[in-house]
Amino acid sequence: MTGLTGFQAWAAMGGYAVFVWPAYATALVVLGGAGLFSWARYRASLRDLDRLQREPRER
Amino acid sequence: MGPYRALLRRELLLAFRQGGEIGLALGFFVLAVVLFPLGVGPEPEMLRRIGAGIIWVAALLAAVLSLDRLFAADYADGGLDLLALSAMPLEGAVIAKCAAHWLTTGLPVVAISPFLGILVDLDRASIGRLALGLLLGTPALSLLGAIAAALTLGARRPGVLSSLIVLPLYVPVLIFGAGAVDMGIAGGGVRAHLLLLGAISLAALPLAPLAAAAALRQALD
Amino acid sequence: MLTYLANPARFMRWSGPPLVPLAVATALTLAAGLYLALAVAPPDYQQGESVRIMFVHVPAAIMAEGVYYVIAAASFVALVWRHPLAEIAAQAAAPLGAAFTLVCLVTGSLWGRPMWGTWWAWDARMTSVLVLFFLYLGYIALVNAFDDMSRGARAASVLALVGVVDLPIIKFSVDWWNTLHQPASILRAGGPTIDVTMLVPLAVMALGYVLLFVTLQLVRMRTALNVRKARALLLAAPSRRGGATAAGAPPDATPVLR
Numbered sequence: 001m002t003g004l005t006g007f008q009a010w011a012a013m014g015g016y017a018v019f020v021w022p023a024y025a026t027a028l029v030v031l032g033g034a035g036l037f038s039w040a041r042y043r044a045s046l047r048d049l050d051r052l053q054r055e056p057r058e059r
Numbered sequence: 060m061g062p063y064r065a066l067l068r069r070e071l072l073l074a075f076r077q078g079g080e081i082g083l084a085l086g087f088f089v090l091a092v093v094l095f096p097l098g099v100g101p102e103p104e105m106l107r108r109i110g111a112g113i114i115w116v117a118a119l120l121a122a123v124l125s126l127d128r129l130f131a132a133d134y135a136d137g138g139l140d141l142l143a144l145s146a147m148p149l150e151g152a153v154i155a156k157c158a159a160h161w162l163t164t165g166l167p168v169v170a171i172s173p174f175l176g177i178l179v180d181l182d183r184a185s186i187g188r189l190a191l192g193l194l195l196g197t198p199a200l201s202l203l204g205a206i207a208a209a210l211t212l213g214a215r216r217p218g219v220l221s222s223l224i225v226l227p228l229y230v231p232v233l234i235f236g237a238g239a240v241d242m243g244i245a246g247g248g249v250r251a252h253l254l255l256l257g258a259i260s261l262a263a264l265p266l267a268p269l270a271a272a273a274a275l276r277q278a279l280d
Numbered sequence: 281m282l283t284y285l286a287n288p289a290r291f292m293r294w295s296g297p298p299l300v301p302l303a304v305a306t307a308l309t310l311a312a313g314l315y316l317a318l319a320v321a322p323p324d325y326q327q328g329e330s331v332r333i334m335f336v337h338v339p340a341a342i343m344a345e346g347v348y349y350v351i352a353a354a355s356f357v358a359l360v361w362r363h364p365l366a367e368i369a370a371q372a373a374a375p376l377g378a379a380f381t382l383v384c385l386v387t388g389s390l391w392g393r394p395m396w397g398t399w400w401a402w403d404a405r406m407t408s409v410l411v412l413f414f415l416y417l418g419y420i421a422l423v424n425a426f427d428d429m430s431r432g433a434r435a436a437s438v439l440a441l442v443g444v445v446d447l448p449i450i451k452f453s454v455d456w457w458n459t460l461h462q463p464a465s466i467l468r469a470g471g472p473t474i475d476v477t478m479l480v481p482l483a484v485m486a487l488g489y490v491l492l493f494v495t496l497q498l499v500r501m502r503t504a505l506n507v508r509k510a511r512a513l514l515l516a517a518p519s520r521r522g523g524a525t526a527a528g529a530p531p532d533a534t535p536v537l538r
Binding site: 010013014015016019020022023024026027030031033034035038039041042045046048049052053 | 314318319323328329330332333336337340375376379380382383386387390391393394489492495496499500502503506507509510513514
């Protein structure tokens, strides 16, 4: 039980939880989002390039 | 001096013949200032405190609105190509155009500012500082604006884009210009503000045409 | 090394292998930093636990400004030496810089709220970052404003250089403005000197952010080069494709903000 209340105490951030967690969440969402987005575009570009490079030879 | 004067004269003639253009920017300037008391209330106390800021912001917006006059028409009808091919360096052409722009936009703003100062209940000394600040700062607005106008030639929505690009660059001019008046009201020293305004305009005089000419060359390529 | 890597093919070869190690290093560093920031660092005697926001906010502020200087440097190289990758580097970095700036603004607001009672206090640093945010937006808008993307790239290079010259002046003027209209005393992070127990998590998070930037920058540059290559293939193959697809391909429109 103490483990859980210890966690709760930590999560409460001394009462500032409503500020601290959204701040970290924002960093995660914006930076993580930028990362995921960039990575997704990269994969798409690889697929497109691969497809284009293969096509002429298949003809 | 010949080609510069000729270009300046041409620009001024064009601006005056399309007389509405000068009036348009000026009209917007006055209207923008007038809107503020309508929005925030007419208390003289408060207007006096925010008056300088209002007038300066309106001046920035009026400058931004009139930027497309600088290069767009010449770009469209090939006059810009001719300028680039002429013996006069493109930087010089930019300076001449900026001078014309300032004479037809900045100077009228300076001239009409005392009346607007009255509208926001500024005292005589403050109006003096306002006008002097505008006199020192509006050249920078024309010069920096020329860079934005040149960069956005041929872009989609050049007007809005120039505004977005140039307004952050205008921030120091706004701060020192409005600050001069506000400092004066608060009883502090204004000389530093005015000197800084002048310094920015002076620094922009050789540098802005360089950037603007480079941008023009890109547009003409 | 700059000239050595100027060849896009060579850049692609060299930037491929480090990608995964960089990504792993980024993840590990950020994980360590988060642990230090959230669990190890002590609460501030004035700000309590809310000081932990500093660990995501300050590194973001550093990156926001740093990336702009990177863009300016790349733009300079692009304009002066016409280094083929410089423009790509600048355009790849811009949305990342804008992202860091956004994080800085939002976390700064959240950090300031318990301290100053308002969601936005016009202090000098945050105001400068706000103006910087618009510099980024203007840059990105300019790149994307032309049908001919290379024109947009070159125009944006000039804008970046103008911006980097003006940036110190803007910061100076905002500082000046802030002392003019001095609000109530602003608490600075951890007092005038940052305690070493704060410094280590801060440094680790900053390192993590830098690694994140480098990783994503490489990814975005590789993407841009791939897209270019794909476009070249599309445009170069009308005979094989019967001309229809090639004619339909847009002229070099590589959107940046994706």
